[in-house]
Amino acid sequence: MRTPSNTRSSGTAGCIVSKPHIRASPNTPGHCIDPLRPKVLVVDESTAEMYEERLKDEIDTDLDAVVTTGSPQQGYEAGYDSFLANRPTKEPDVRFGKTTRRS
Incomplete structure (x- = not known):
């Protein structure tokens, strides 16, 4: 893993919610995360471990x-509230597929 940089901002938002199965093979969660290339990973205490x-x-x-x-347990973790406190409050640019007009 590369160190979180907190420097990228695309101006778009998206979210996929998934709870990795703790009994999955050791490679399964990584194979699920890498193809999606998330910018932020939100974890609870058990998932953080x-x-x-x-x-x-x-x-990768x-x-x-x-x-x-x-509560953050590692130096690279950010608490949910402190992470949001440093973010702008503007509406994200969210688009859902191609839009078409009906006459």
Whole structure:
């Protein structure tokens, strides 16, 4: 894993929610994360532990941040509230596929 840089901003938003199965093979969560290339990974306390033990050094994704919903346990983790406190409050540019007009 590359160190989160907190420097990228595309002006767009998107979200995929997934709870990795803790009994999945060690490679499965990484194979699910890398193709998506997320900028931010949000984890709860149990997933943060799995990330540290099984994913951190195995994924190739260049994360801007790892955000935890609990108390940060590692130096690279950001708390959810402190992460949001440093972000703009403007509406994201969200688009859902191609739009067409009906006459």
